[in-house]
Amino acid sequence: MFRSFPYDDPFKAPCDHWSTLYQFFLPEDIRPHGLMLPEIIKKMPWTSDFHVDHAARAVYLRPEDTTSDLSTSCSNAFSKLTQRSIDQDNFAVIHKTHSELYPIVGYKHRVSFERYFDNLFGFVSRGAHLTVYSSTQDGMKIWVPRRSAHLFTYPNCLDTTVAGGVAAGEGPFECIVREADEEASLAEELVRKETKACGSITYVGLTNPGDSGEQSLISSDVVYVYDLELPEGIICRQNDDEVKEFNLMSIEEVKKGLGAGEFKTNSALVMIDFFIRHGIIKSEEEKDYTEIMARLHRKLPLPTAAG
């Protein structure tokens, strides 16, 4: 997934993969906020709020409604486009349903779009992952859930203890508190008090078979990572139907799961980052240590902060 979108060699011309992409622009910002494939440009049921410039390989959102503020008019433009996409049912990722609202990351106005548009537009998306672990007399153990068989993305895969997309108007930590109850039955008070923010990982990948939707869409993600160490007695158990079961796994068992490709792709990255931060993967034993650290914290090709 990650090798398929390489960094350019600074001594050579930019690689071909950039030359076919369309950049997506928002009002009052000269920086692109999305990266779209030509076939998506063709299939998207554009409304009159959007202007596609094929010569410039650019899409501009210029809301027809000029009386509302930009937050409202841009969000409404996305909302109309979503409804058209649902009605026409021409994108597998949308599969005729509405989803949560996500914010456009790095834009100075609060504009939201529906989650399933994410990779179609190549917007930056944000997730929050919490790794819950305990120190036992047999060494460190990690609470690892198995995803339910009915899920649209990565069914039956192993996952981070708690994980979710950061919704519009929500901070990463609030996302963790919410999901920790929903997914792992962890009490809010405990999570608020003991959870530690430990950084973020960033990567650019192309969507792959595990995503079940359109393939090879550009996915630029920020994942905020959190740790929670629990005393041995407290357990994680499923609270909704997204999780099939929880297991308290040894480091060796987790490594085996990673090696067998059993983890959801980005959850595998979160686990590798956890292993590096906790000294389980050491520079003396892993020759690609520095390269792994750089790839886990890629500079995204799109803004992540208001310019």
Place this chain on the structure above:
Amino acid sequence: MFRSFPYDDPFKAPCDHWSTLYQFFLPEDIRPHGLMLPEIIKKMPWTSDFHVDHAARAVYLRPEDTTSDLSTSCSNAFSKLTQRSIDQDNFAVIHKTHSELYPIVGYKHRVSFERYFDNLFGFVSRGAHLTVYSSTQDGMKIWVPRRSAHLFTYPNCLDTTVAGGVAAGEGPFECIVREADEEASLAEELVRKETKACGSITYVGLTNPGDSGEQSLISSDVVYVYDLELPEGIICRQNDDEVKEFNLMSIEEVKKGLGAGEFKTNSALVMIDFFIRHGIIKSEEEKDYTEIMARLHRKLPLPTAAG
């Protein structure tokens, strides 16, 4: 320092800063291992082991001695060049002295050069930094040394508790164990038992006035970061003349020192990484959080692992 060597925009041609550089090549490896400025190419007292190709903007090490193995012949070629540079005294960074031996990172043969050649050739250098902290009733406190006034680089600056360059034939952790005794009087047994490897940071910068040597040389560094939490009673104190004094600083005091530019440049980065890993800098409060994480873990333009 770090803004002065930006990433290229993938939608544009490579930036000018790459076009003037000379790439440095080693035998049996098609990947460049160094990035040299034209004025250094001109001033370097090249021996017949080195071949400068101005048209290709490349320097090739092709040792005249073809009977020894490449480790020996390449290391000897650097050794001869170092002696000439010392004799001619035309580089401020070398200032007529010999230094430690550093390895060429990411090369399949063990080749070493003297530390002061590092930035002249634009090789990747490796350091190891240990942050020592205690949980006190007034919150977390960090042991921060002030560098001696007589040091060649960054005199009088604040620094990481323990830090050093990783020498040839040494691992990052062994470097920490050695320097923890030399710089902070920390017992080997304690350091070996309690120190935790927590990742690495990578950056590309241009040397600046704090370096006291040639300016604007390209410095690509890997810094392996370690944490050591001590019970309140154990203290750090200077053991050699590189440290002027140690202070157990509160987080607020460290932040003040960072804001005032009192820290050695890369030690400031290590502190910021520590603050992020320990939830002291939070994504909710720092709008450039993701950008900072990416810049602290830059993909270096040179190999860090044998290809």
